[in-house]
Each structure stands twice: as structure tokens, then as C-alpha cells.
Amino acid sequence: MCLNPKVSIIMATYNRAQFIMESIKSIQNQTFENWECLIIDDGGTDNTKDILEPLLKEDERFKYLKRTSKYQKGLPGSRNYGLDEAKGDYIIFFDDDDIAHPQNLEICVHELTTKNITFCRYIRNVFTGDFDYDFNYSKEYTSFYIDKRDINKMLKNELQFNSCAVMWTKACYNSHRYTEHLKCAEERELYARIITSVGKGISINKSLYFARKHAFASVTGNFGNREESSLKSYADATDLMVQNLTQKDLITDDILRYFIQISLDYKKYNLYHRIISSINLTSLERFKWKLFYVILPMRLYFYKIYKNKFKKD
Incomplete structure (x- = not known):
């Protein structure tokens, strides 16, 4: 067991200058402080880099990288680039317009370091408009274990696995990467491979992540349309x-x-x-x-x- 584990946060971004700093602030406010945040720019054309410049100088835990031609354009390619650059013992994905609970990393790391598990799943909520920062700081919650016997529930979406609602051990990604040509269901396809290949994980009944819902089109919205x-x-x-x-x-x-x-x-x-x-x-x-x-x-x-x-x- 690592006595001082490090978390690698991988954040793909594309033209989110309007929202990214609020997401960044929620990372800086984490009660667990031993992390790195890899911001992977997927070829955006706005002023995201300019907005991030002061932050990159002030906090060396943040790294700004432009996706290289080795990886296909899109979320899967950007995340694969982040996985290849990650130095942490644990991996977690955050989006560039969402808000993480201040205890997100702390609680997940606690679960992963005190139990014989390979991933920690938690509750992800959705919000619109301005975010309500009235967090619940209780550390009391129920939980249950997950393993490959639960794969049918996951694939039928009875047990949801959102990309920003799981912390993984680095070992989960030793031989697994996103399938880069997929533009929809890429997370489910990857996570199905991982969960059927590794040991058990845990699901905790606590909201640790808050996803922003936009009125304009997104990849998910395109699928719905x-x-x-x-x-x-x-x-x-x-x-x-x-x-x-x-x-x-x-x-x-x-x-x-x-x-x-x-x-x-x-x-x-x-x-x-x-x-x-x-x-x-x-x-x-x-x-x-x-x-x-x-x-x-x-x-x-x-x-x-x-x-x-x-x-x-």
C-alpha cells in the first residue's frame, strides 16, 4: 500500500474558457492535496490557455498539454494522452465545466487505501445555471461492492458508471485505453473491459461530483437527437x-x-x-x-x- 498516494486528475478541454476556472477552483479546494491535474486541450480555438496562464505559474500541480497528432481528435484521444502522461497512483477524470465536491479525492483515496479494491464509484448529480456550494461534508454513507458479476447491471445502465464518478487504481489502465474512434458509449465500452478484468470495487452512496447541464448541443445531446x-x-x-x-x-x-x-x-x-x-x-x-x-x-x-x-x- 502506498503511504502517500498521488492522484492524477485528467481534464480534457475544448473551448470552455467561460467555465473552466470554476472547475479548476473546485480542484484547488480539495481537502486531499497530493494530486496533479493534466489539462488536455483538444484543439480549442478560444482563449482557454490565456486564462490558465497565471494558474500554471502559481500552482505547479496543474499541467497544460495540447493533444498531439498521435491521438485522435475527441474526448477518447485526449483522455488517452492524459493516461499516458499520468504519474499518480490513482486516476480520475473531471470535465472542464463541472464541480467536484471538496472531499472527492479524500474520500475516494481513503476507500482505495483501506480496502482491497481497484476502483471507487460514487454519486454524480446534475445541475443547471449557477451552482449551489452548500456541500454535505458528512463522512457517513452506505456502500456495496462491485465486481464482474455485476457487469450486466452496468451494461443495462441499471448500475450507472459515469466517467467523472469513479476513481481507479493506476493498474486498471495498465492494459486498457479508450477506443479512440468511438464518439458515443466509449466510456461504457472501456469500463466494461476494465471491470471484467480487475478485482472488485466499491460504490459509496455519497454525492461527490456535480455535472453542469447545458442548454446547447453536446455529444450526449447529439445522441438523443x-x-x-x-x-x-x-x-x-x-x-x-x-x-x-x-x-x-x-x-x-x-x-x-x-x-x-x-x-x-x-x-x-x-x-x-x-x-x-x-x-x-x-x-x-x-x-x-x-x-x-x-x-x-x-x-x-x-x-x-x-x-x-x-x-x-
Whole structure:
């Protein structure tokens, strides 16, 4: 166990001069002080660097780096650059417009150094407009352990894994990086690989991070609006997740049923056939899942009618 662990905070940024200093301030206000913050600029065109210049001179824990051509443009490439430069024992990702609870690092490091775990998950809340700095400083909270047996809950989003709501041991990233061509679901695809490869982690029931919700478009918003690049990326990420689970013999009927149901919305990207071809199935099993896929739209249609009728009654 490291007696004086260091945390590497990786913050990708792109044209967020308006918000980044408020996020930076929440890092400087951390009660745990042994950290470095790697600010990775993804090719922004605003005055972010000028705004950061005084800070970089005053606090050597901050480092400003421009993403190099070795990494693809986008959040995954920028974060991979940060991972390759990180010197800490623990890794955490913060966004350039959000607010971290002052005890974020302290509580996560405490969990990681006092228990035999590889990651610490916590609660992430969302806010709009001005942030309310009335933090809850209580150190009393409930918790539960997570391991690869929980992967189905994670992939079905029943157990959410947001990128800025987990602190990881550096060892989690020894052989794992973001898939850089993915522009949507890249976090879920990476975290599924990690969680099915490492030991158990812990989830604590305490809000330690606050994500700013913008009115204007974002990558997530583009997905909600069915933008082409996001839809393709989601299909690609799903295909990769199925391949990972298959390689580790973790595919179950439950998660396969879930992915096949999703594939109905991605016929353009041939997702159903990609999923089935990734799994070792007998002829009878292939017939069973093909039948399930073919009749699924009708089942969903009648279920929707039943649900609407039940609401009216």
C-alpha cells in the first residue's frame, strides 16, 4: 500500500474558457492535496490557455498539454494522452465545466487505501445555471461492492458508471485505453473491459461530483437527437462489448436478449448480425435468437398497447 498516494486528475478541454476556472477552483479546494491535474486541450480555438496562464505559474500541480497528432481528435484521444502522461497512483477524470465536491479525492483515496479494491464509484448529480456550494461534508454513507458479476447491471445502465464518478487504481489502465474512434458509449465500452478484468470495487452512496447541464448541443445531446456519428459509434461500442464478454465467457441469455433488443434500432449498421457472429452458438441457438429478433417488434408493439391501456384504466 502506498503511504502517500498521488492522484492524477485528467481534464480534457475544448473551448470552455467561460467555465473552466470554476472547475479548476473546485480542484484547488480539495481537502486531499497530493494530486496533479493534466489539462488536455483538444484543439480549442478560444482563449482557454490565456486564462490558465497565471494558474500554471502559481500552482505547479496543474499541467497544460495540447493533444498531439498521435491521438485522435475527441474526448477518447485526449483522455488517452492524459493516461499516458499520468504519474499518480490513482486516476480520475473531471470535465472542464463541472464541480467536484471538496472531499472527492479524500474520500475516494481513503476507500482505495483501506480496502482491497481497484476502483471507487460514487454519486454524480446534475445541475443547471449557477451552482449551489452548500456541500454535505458528512463522512457517513452506505456502500456495496462491485465486481464482474455485476457487469450486466452496468451494461443495462441499471448500475450507472459515469466517467467523472469513479476513481481507479493506476493498474486498471495498465492494459486498457479508450477506443479512440468511438464518439458515443466509449466510456461504457472501456469500463466494461476494465471491470471484467480487475478485482472488485466499491460504490459509496455519497454525492461527490456535480455535472453542469447545458442548454446547447453536446455529444450526449447529439445522441438523443439521433445524430449519425453517435448512432454508428453506439453500434460499434455495443459490438465491442459483446466481443469482450464472449472472450471472457461472460455472455448470458439475459444480456444477449438486451443487446438484441437494442439492435432493432441499429439495422442500418447490421448490429444484430455483428452480435450473433461474435458469439459461439449452435445452429439451434442461432435459430432461437433469430426467431426472437424477428418477432420482437410485434411483441413490443402489443406490449406498448397493453401498457397504454393499463395507464388509462
